[in-house]
Amino acid sequence: MGESIFEGTITKWLKKPGDKVQRDEPLFEISTDKVDAEIPAPASGILQEIKVSEGNTVQVNTVVAVIGDASGASASAPAKTAAPAPVAPVPAPIKTEAPAPTPAASAPGNEEDSDVRSSPLVRKLAREHNVDLAKLSGTGAGGRVTKQDILDFVDRRAAAPVATPASRLSATPAPVVIPGDLVPMSQMRKIIAQRMIDSRRTSAHVHCMFEVDMTRIVNLRSKLKNAFEQRHGVRLTFMPFFVRAAIIALQQYPIVNSSLEGDSVRYHKHVNAGIAVALDWGLIVPVFKSADELNFLGLQRGITDLGERARSKKLMPTDVEGATFTITNPGQFGAVFGLPIINQPNVAIMGVGGITKQPMVITDKDGTDSIAIRSIVHLTLGYDHRIIDGALADQFMVVVKKTLENWSEEVG
Numbered sequence: 324m325g326e327s328i329f330e331g332t333i334t335k336w337l338k339k340p341g342d343k344v345q346r347d348e349p350l351f352e353i354s355t356d357k358v359d360a361e362i363p364a365p366a367s368g369i370l371q372e373i374k375v376s377e378g379n380t381v382q383v384n385t386v387v388a389v390i391g392d393a394s395g396a397s398a399s400a401p402a403k404t405a406a407p408a409p410v411a412p413v414p415a416p417i418k419t420e421a422p423a424p425t426p427a428a429s430a431p432g433n434e435e436d437s438d439v440r441s442s443p444l445v446r447k448l449a450r451e452h453n454v455d456l457a458k459l460s461g462t463g464a465g466g467r468v469t470k471q472d473i474l475d476f477v478d479r480r481a482a483a484p485v486a487t488p489a490s491r492l493s494a495t496p497a498p499v500v501i502p503g504d505l506v507p508m509s510q511m512r513k514i515i516a517q518r519m520i521d522s523r524r525t526s527a528h529v530h531c532m533f534e535v536d537m538t539r540i541v542n543l544r545s546k547l548k549n550a551f552e553q554r555h556g557v558r559l560t561f562m563p564f565f566v567r568a569a570i571i572a573l574q575q576y577p578i579v580n581s582s583l584e585g586d587s588v589r590y591h592k593h594v595n596a597g598i599a600v601a602l603d604w605g606l607i608v609p610v611f612k613s614a615d616e617l618n619f620l621g622l623q624r625g626i627t628d629l630g631e632r633a634r635s636k637k638l639m640p641t642d643v644e645g646a647t648f649t650i651t652n653p654g655q656f657g658a659v660f661g662l663p664i665i666n667q668p669n670v671a672i673m674g675v676g677g678i679t680k681q682p683m684v685i686t687d688k689d690g691t692d693s694i695a696i697r698s699i700v701h702l703t704l705g706y707d708h709r710i711i712d713g714a715l716a717d718q719f720m721v722v723v724k725k726t727l728e729n730w731s732e733e734v735g
Contacts, residue, residue: 568723594614
């Protein structure tokens with residue numbers, strides 16, 4: 324789960340003793356102070372025993388279950404019956420690092436080479452896209468096959484869209500609440516509550532709001548969205564436009580992409596964009612690392628991937644660490660604008676309101692005014708007044724506004 328994780332709470336078992344499990348198949352869910360996540364089985368076999376029940380918190384490296392093969396599960400057979408020696412059970416602990424690869428049965432039509440270095444997510448993608456990992460040249464460290472390697476291969480093959488397969492959504496039904504009940508907060512809710520209080524106590528919050536004419540981008544997206552999805556396998560959303568505009572402004576005003584360390588200011592080399600994702604069970608901010616190094620298509624793919632993995636509990640703690648600037652989107656639920664709380668240790672957060680059609684006074688190059696229907700969005704910047712002054716915050720937002728209203732970048 325990462326070196327910064329010391330303990331986790333078992334929130335749900337997805338299998339029960341006696342069930343068959345496949346390697347990389349979700350086995351149980353945990354909640355930590357960083358993220359809620361599904362933990363995959365480290366090997367195929369039979370779930371013989373659950374050692375830690377739901378609701379219990381244990382330290383890392385605690386064995387929480389035992390997986391064995393069919394013979395290991397048949398330990399109650401009569402002593403006189405000759406039986407093959409059971410294979411030593413495989414423990415399924417909460418670990419601080421990824422489990423060592425073990426051989427797994429190949430999916431039909433996909434002779435997967437067990438020697439190929441890859442992650443569980445990559446192997447899952449390979450099976451669902453019928454890709455032979457042994458035929459790919461990995462671009463990751465040590466020749467590891469990455470998720471992008473899979474997507475690029477499928478894109479080149481051009482036999483099907485590159486869309487990331489719909490992940491298995493973890494069933495998290497809303498609790499049945501009876502008026503008058505006293506219901507304990509979830510682990511995630513407790514963490515969110517504490518961090519919001521800490522942020523308010525830490526930063527001197529100030530907000531400014533800008534009205535932005537999105538008509539040009541709305542028309543561009545409407546024109547390109549179908550071809551974009553067919554060509555690249557991901558939906559064309561508005562979020563990469565806002566992220567890209569923020570990156571351009573952050574490069575001009577690096578103080579907004581900084582953090583306070585005592586009496587000093589840390590200017591970050593790259594823009595690690597935190598993208599807030601609303602979940603049925605809370606809120607999480609996965610981080611898009613080095614977003615400033617990617618083109619528009621790379622931004623859209625990365626945003627889509629983070630959102631899908633957040634909703635399907637596939638994020639790891641490293642996916643929610645290291646943000647240097649955060650964007651949240653209350654407008655997706657109809658809000659005109661919001662006054663978001665800063666995501667520590669960032670010094671600013673941008674809130675995106677809903678895009679709505681409104682009458683607006685338009686002045687042409689000759690100075691003549693007219694009224695037209697335009698697509699308008701209200702953007703809010705929450706900033707830490709300890710190091711960002713109002714004038715600089717406004718100048719930052721002017722760059723964001725001009726970039727969006729005069730969009731000229733290739734969308735793809």
